[in-house]
Amino acid sequence: MPSRRVTIRDVARAAGVSTTTVSEALSGQGRIAVETRERVRRVAEEIGYVASAAARSLRLGRSGALGLYVPDRTVGFEYYVQLSRGAAEAALTHGMALTLVPAWDNVEQLRALHIDGLIVADPAVGDPVLEVLRSLPVPMVTVEVDLSPGAQPAGVVASDHVSATGELLDHVVATGAGSIAVLAPGEETSFGRQIRAVCRRYAGIRVVDIPLAYRPEDATGAVDAALAAGADALVLVPDGSAIVALHHLQGRGIRVPDDLLLASYVDGPSLQIARPRITAVDIDPRGTGEAAVRALVDIVVHSRRDVVETRVPSRLHVRESTRA
Incomplete structure (x- = not known):
């Protein structure tokens, strides 16, 4: 048969305090001495007490x-x-x-x-x-x-998207790319607004629109628009769009990085195992x-x-x- 579940009363009895003190000690509430709080927590751990999330939420008036x-x-x-x-x-x-x-x-x-x-x-x-x-x-x-x-x-x-975008664009500029296109979402989010503000500081960088929550055809259409304008380096901002772009470029016979440079603002596992692996910013x-x-x-x-x-x-x- 399963052993009996340890209750808050068991903790109180073992620690020599009231159930109210146990409740306050384990929840971090109330004004009780630090020594008492630590002793109650130590006793609770020793005898295997596990607080009920439902009971705790009910007691504190929260959903949890x-x-x-x-x-x-x-x-x-x-x-x-x-x-x-x-x-x-x-x-x-x-x-x-x-x-x-x-x-x-x-x-x-x-x-x-x-x-x-x-x-x-x-x-x-x-x-x-x-x-x-x-x-x-x-x-x-x-x-x-x-x-x-x-x-x-x-x-x-x-x-800090301003600093991170600047570091990424400085790197792409330093490669010697002559025409850089940044595929970025609009300014309805702080994320998009910061990135576009940084792009405006660079002469010759073209910004191509792409939704933050894009569909594959949004990404491929933006890539084609950038290529038609003569881009030799692409920086894709929305998460995962650089992978879509890489597959689209390879389908068109365009080699990365031999024919065109490719970078992503948002890093992710798929970019780290792509062939070639894609330069990106890890925003954690x-x-x-x-x-x-x-x-x-x-x-x-x-x-x-x-x-x-x-x-x-x-x-x-x-x-x-x-x-x-």
Whole structure:
């Protein structure tokens, strides 16, 4: 027969304190001595006590879940998969679950979400779902700055895209490329706006439009437009679009890097095993997801009131695709 489950009363009896003290010690709540808190936690571990997430959430008046909203049509994009993974792992370390919030058109169902806080990845101006999510009575942390008028998130986690884009473009310019085309999303997101602002600093760099949540035909069409304008180097910004571009170029008989240089702003596993391997910027999506959860936990659990701002470092990886 299975052994009896250890309860909070067992911990209280073993530690010689009340069940209220045990509850406060294990939840980090209440005003009890540090020595008592540590002793209760040590006893709980020794006798194998595992707190019930449901009971804890009920006691604290919280759902025990955080929401994550990502742009529409990005399911399967490597960046958002890694961001979601980092967020889910970080949530579990804090005893919380992560709920993926889709681009849903049922307003009432969105407003009925039972979550303690929300993470929004790449908020875009004019997103109708985001308008509904902002009305929820829970704190919001955005991954990148929300450019919408009046947006007041409780926290922001972002990369320095200005510096990272400049480093990547400086590298491509240094290869001797004569005509560089940057395939970039619009300025409805902070991500796209920063990258386009950097491109305007370089004479002779052409920006070609491509949606952030692109379809394969969007990427191939943008590549063809850049080639028609005489580009001898392509920098693709949206996650995964450089792989689509590489396959399209190879289908046209264009060799990378012999005939044309190719780089990506967003790095990912597929770029590291492509032939040739593709130069890219690692903006650490997994670390970004973890940072977003930490910021939200600070607000939800620890009642932090000031706006939490976190900067995620990035790193340029130079590979064969830009070695002329």
